[in-house]
Amino acid sequence: MKKSILIKNAKIVNENTTFLGDVLIENEIIKEISSEIAATQNLEVIDAEGKYLIPGFIDDQVHFREPGLTHKATIATESKAAVAGGITTFIEMPNTVPQATTQVLLEDKFTIAAKDSYANYSFMFGGTNDNLEELLKTDPKKVAGIKLFLGSSTGNMLVDNEEILEKIFSSTKMIISVHCEDEATIRKNTQEFIEKYGEDIPLKYHPIIRSEEACYLSSSKAIELAKKTGARLHVFHLSTAKETHLFRNDIPLEEKQITSEVCIHHLWFSDKDYEEKGTHIKWNPAVKTEADRLGLWEALLDDRIDVIATDHAPHTLEEKSNKYLKAPSGGPLVQHAIVAILEKVKEGVISIEKAVEKMSHNPAKLFQIEKRGFIKEGYFADIVLIDANKPQTVSRDNLLYKCGWSPFEGTTFSSTITHTFVNGNLIYNNGVFNDEIKGKRITFNR
Structure with a gap:
């Protein structure tokens, strides 16, 4: 059985506010958002202390x-x-x-x-x-x-x-x-x-x-x-x-x-x-x-x-x-x-x-996209953790594009994306990809 994921101590940015809190992900969905969610045995815990958590x-x-x-x-x-x-x-x-x-x-x-x-x-x-x-x-x-x-x-x-x-x-x-x-x-x-x-x-x-x-x-x-x-x-x-x-x-x-x-x-x-x-x-x-x-x-x-x-x-x-x-x-x-x-x-x-x-x-x-774009209970867990104090310099050897170049080459950015969740799945984790799971076709509330 797939473990649920608990993100602890994140600076959550959503709907014009930033607050310290925890987010529980279960079966692709944001199950709970709270100032404190207890970590139980069947949870995989990610400590996000000091990091921003934003919707993808x-x-x-x-x-x-x-x-x-x-x-x-x-x-x-x-x-x-x-x-x-x-x-x-x-x-x-x-x-x-x-x-x-x-x-x-x-x-x-x-x-x-x-x-x-x-x-x-x-x-x-x-x-x-x-x-x-x-x-x-x-x-x-x-x-x-x-x-x-x-x-x-x-x-x-x-x-x-x-x-x-x-x-x-x-x-x-x-x-x-x-x-x-x-x-x-x-x-x-x-x-x-x-x-x-x-x-x-x-x-x-x-x-x-x-x-x-x-x-x-x-x-x-x-x-x-x-x-x-x-x-x-x-x-x-x-x-x-x-x-x-x-x-x-x-x-x-x-x-x-x-x-x-x-x-x-x-x-x-x-x-x-x-x-x-x-x-x-x-x-x-x-x-x-x-x-x-x-x-x-x-x-x-x-x-x-x-x-x-x-x-x-x-x-x-x-x-x-x-x-x-x-x-x-x-x-x-x-x-x-x-x-x-x-x-x-x-x-x-x-x-x-x-x-x-x-x-x-x-x-x-x-675009009236269904259940995405926000950190809300009941929405798909498309969310991103960012370390705002981890600089990175863009160079050809750290680019992932097939074309192999970027207009930002030589630029140093102050922040780094550390984790990207797509439909509750941790697809990107500090440079490592989960190649097994793919994204979904989005639907529209029209």
Whole structure:
């Protein structure tokens, strides 16, 4: 018989408070939370003295590259890195090969995850200009949502037919998550820089090519359409201060029809970092100015921005070492997402309670995920122990990503994730993984 687990003396962070207490885990579930739970013989006890216990990070945007792009990453490798970083649930994007634009192809990804994923998982169905009928078959209780690329997509996933777009927005009650960058603006800007520099455009011009204007034009148009049709819209990876003013903070998250996300890299880096980091911080949308970075923090703290995510999107070092036009955008982030945010907690930028709200509580609320995202009795024990006084320096030899590099290489973080529980199972324990147990497909209360 599997032993129940008792976590003693933890600094429990949940629903805007931090308190000292014990947590009892039994059969995947949080059975009891109390200031003092007696340790009995049939309990495995973990003494968490001095450590934070938080609900696992629910990352609402990752690219784990499987199927079809497995030279970059797989669901197995990246979910392993994710649990080492305290991410217990991820929602993965449809732009794999083939793209998840039919129900059959979507279910193929769930089959791979059931076999290989260390973390809990869901996937998004990808909308195109011609798959509305398939899109409408998506089961809201079993699938995270719909993903639309309104800019910067691979394959045929750019939805640029305005009539179709309006039809999608009008036809589904599911959350529509969007990547917003205006393609015409980007094409025009790219052409101007090609005329000036040829193939070898200096990377510092990336945020000028993929400009504030390109982002704002696209996101404001999507919001206008959502208001017109009553669609439930979620805008991914805001990168400009200007866009944050399109969102409201005067009503609770549960009542919002239009929500937004910010990613770790847009909170951490600015255009000053291109010189040192080069293509390793080339993302779409681009990392922009210091003023944009500060504006994103401000909007996150005052609740115009609802969630933090990673947009984890690995490429090989060989791919990344190409010149500007050929180097792909995206980078790996899941292994150090929480510790990066905890660095900002240490600096006094954000409180740990607010960080947990944005990484765990709010994604669960926003996507209506059943029984996850909180440390509550009766909820799944997706929880993470953190030693805030155990520094770590990121280097190639301690990375778990298949691509083998990180934009954080050389960075020393003050905190270390020591234990990650997924559905009550201790999947990660001070560098050691339980490879026998896999995560679960999450369900939605809709």
